[in-house]
Amino acid sequence: MANILYMDVTIFKEEALFLKGMSFIPTERRNKIQNFKSLMPARLSLGAGVLLKIALNRYGLEDKIDQIETEEHGKPYLKNTNFHFSLSHSGHYAVCAFSDKRIGADLQRIKEKLPQRTTKILSDTEKAYLDKLEERERIRTFYRLWARKESLSKWDGRGLRLPIEQLSFVQDGILQDMITFEGKTLYLREYSDLLPEYALCLCNETGFFTGKIEEITAESLKNT
Structure with missing residues (x-):
C-alpha cells in the first residue's frame, strides 16, 4: 500500500510558514535551501523535506529524520525500519510517496x-x-x-x-x-x-x- 502527500509550495511565500517548514527539516537540508539563489527551487526542496517529516510522523518515526542514510547509488532510506519513501517535485508541487515496501x-x-x-x-x-x-x-x-x-x-x-x-x-x-x-x-x-x-x-x-x-x-x- 502506498500513501501520497503533496503540497503546493507557493504556500511558503508566507514567511511564518517558511520558517515553520524550516524548523521541520534537518540542518543539512536547511543549509542547502539557504544556498539556493532562486526562490522556487528553495521552496520545492523545503516542501519535499516537510512532506517527509509529516510522513515520518504518520509512522511514529518523526524523531528519526536525522537518521536517514543513502544506499550505494544514493537512494535515501531509513535503516532498520519498514518505512520506505520517495520524494519528487516539479513546477510548484512537491510529493512524498511512502509505504512499507520499496517505492519510487x-x-x-x-x-x-x-x-x-x-x-x-x-x-x-x-x-x-x-x-x-x-x-x-x-x-x-x-x-x-x-x-x-x-x-x-x-x-x-x-x-x-x-x-x-x-x-x-x-x-x-x-x-x-x-x-x-x-x-x-x-x-x-x-x-x-x-x-x-x-x-x-x-x-x-x-x-x-x-x-x-x-x-x-x-x-x-x-x-x-
Whole structure:
C-alpha cells in the first residue's frame, strides 16, 4: 500500500510558514535551501523535506529524520525500519510517496512543448508510438513516459545512472503499466486526476497502490 502527500509550495511565500517548514527539516537540508539563489527551487526542496517529516510522523518515526542514510547509488532510506519513501517535485508541487515496501515516485509538470532532446529518455518503440499521436497528446504522453521511467529509476536507486532509454513502456502499440526489469516484475500507477497539469507515477513490486492521498495545505501545516 502506498500513501501520497503533496503540497503546493507557493504556500511558503508566507514567511511564518517558511520558517515553520524550516524548523521541520534537518540542518543539512536547511543549509542547502539557504544556498539556493532562486526562490522556487528553495521552496520545492523545503516542501519535499516537510512532506517527509509529516510522513515520518504518520509512522511514529518523526524523531528519526536525522537518521536517514543513502544506499550505494544514493537512494535515501531509513535503516532498520519498514518505512520506505520517495520524494519528487516539479513546477510548484512537491510529493512524498511512502509505504512499507520499496517505492519510487516521480512528478513531471506537463509543459507546452517537448524538450529539445528526448533521445536519452525514450526507446525506439516509444518514439514510434509518440509519432502516431496528435501534438498535444504526444506532449502529454511523453511526460507520462518520463514519469514512469523516473519512478522506476527512483525505485531502483540508481537514478540518472540507469539507462532509461533502454526501458520501454510501449509493447504492441499499447502503453504498459507493468514491466520486467532485471528479472523482476514492476508495476506502475499513474495519478492523472490528482494534478491534471502534471504526470505523477508510482512504482513498486507489489502492484498494490491503494492508500491515503492527502494534500498538505497552508492551514493544515499551521496545525501540524
